[in-house]
Amino acid sequence: MSKPLSSQADIQQALEVKATIDPAEERQRRVDFLCNHMRESGQHALVLGISGGVDSTVAGRLAQLAVEQAREQGIEARFYAMRLPYGTQHDEDDAQAAIDFIQPDEVLTVNVQPASDATMSALEAGGLTFRDDHHRDFVLGNIKARQRMVAQYAVAGAKGGLVVGTDQAAEALMGFFTKYGDGACDVAPLTGLTKQQVRIVGNELGAPESLVAKQPTADLETLKPGFADEEALGVSYADIDAFLVGQSVSEAARTIIEDTYARTAHKRQLPITP
Ligand SMILES: Nc1ncnc2c1ncn2[C@@H]1O[C@H](COP(=O)(O)OP(=O)(O)OC[C@H]2O[C@@H]([n+]3cccc(C(=O)O)c3)[C@H](O)[C@@H]2O)[C@@H](O)[C@H]1O
Ligand SMILES: Nc1ncnc2c1ncn2[C@@H]1O[C@H](COP(=O)(O)OP(=O)(O)OP(=O)(O)O)[C@@H](O)[C@H]1O
Numbered sequence: 001m002s003k004p005l006s007s008q009a010d011i012q013q014a015l016e017v018k019a020t021i022d023p024a025e026e027r028q029r030r031v032d033f034l035c036n037h038m039r040e041s042g043q044h045a046l047v048l049g050i051s052g053g054v055d056s057t058v059a060g061r062l063a064q065l066a067v068e069q070a071r072e073q074g075i076e077a078r079f080y081a082m083r084l085p086y087g088t089q090h091d092e093d094d095a096q097a098a099i100d101f102i103q104p105d106e107v108l109t110v111n112v113q114p115a116s117d118a119t120m121s122a123l124e125a126g127g128l129t130f131r132d133d134h135h136r137d138f139v140l141g142n143i144k145a146r147q148r149m150v151a152q153y154a155v156a157g158a159k160g161g162l163v164v165g166t167d168q169a170a171e172a173l174m175g176f177f178t179k180y181g182d183g184a185c186d187v188a189p190l191t192g193l194t195k196q197q198v199r200i201v202g203n204e205l206g207a208p209e210s211l212v213a214k215q216p217t218a219d220l221e222t223l224k225p226g227f228a229d230e231e232a233l234g235v236s237y238a239d240i241d242a243f244l245v246g247q248s249v250s251e252a253a254r255t256i257i258e259d260t261y262a263r264t265a266h267k268r269q270l271p272i273t274p
């Protein structure tokens, strides 16, 4: 028996989306969440990869404000921003602009290329084959995302910290993240925000317009640098956001969104058990 499709309203509720937000309130609520959760968990650091995209720009600044708030409360806490390029990043300037804006306590740079390439080489030496170069490149892309996860958890383990995730409602709806890669984290401060609401919180924080308005990209595939998420998804963030806040979208967009949401249910759950 096939599962009944969730209604648009059910999905909005499941993903904790508000149709409208108060930017200042959302900013403070999310800083408080990071600060309080770090304190309550007995940890004293936050760790996050900064790509140069809007999600990590916003989550990174929230994290820095959270550790500063903890310090004002007498708790020693630090934010470790991580640059995690695969070799040389084509939009390194944006990543540096994000770091300049966030003003993190510390920046650690780890090139994920050697570990990612070594993993792929070992897999191929072990007999793994691919349909073609694009298939291989796609699989390598997910290895890069998981290598970033490994690096961030190493820093969290070494410094007694929590890994911050950047998943927001638009990516959650579409399951558009690497399972146990960028999807793996301890705290997810952007939960419930549409892509546009992430940008609104970015504006509230004073992030540079060039980063707030930047075209979203997972940027995982070497053969397609900067490949736009919207092209990969087959639907625009405007439509995804409209769906999330209960507005009507074209039949074609609705079909893609609802099918993708159903197909990616496993990514929003803990591992399936007997
Ligand atoms: N029904 C099911 N029940 C339980 N588990 C299931 C499953 N179907 C697949 N799986 C498992 O899930 C795996 C597939 O998931 P996964 O490994 O994530 O791989 P997959 O979803 O194929 O690829 C990740 C996608 O997310 C995109 N992404 C990644 C990272 C960041 C961003 C971004 O927005 O910046 C986007 C990336 O471009 C790509 O399109 C399968 O290999 C299998 O292990
Ligand atoms: N090159 C990178 N260096 C450091 N962290 C990275 C890098 N690429 C991805 N990440 C991490 O993976 C997360 C997921 O990537 P994603 O593309 O969804 O977010 P983003 O780049 O911050 O924003 P956008 O989705 O608008 O491109 C990032 O927020 C960041 O924490």
Ligand SMILES: [Mg+2]
Binding pocket: 051, 053, 216, 217, 218, 219
């Ligand atoms: Mg990105």
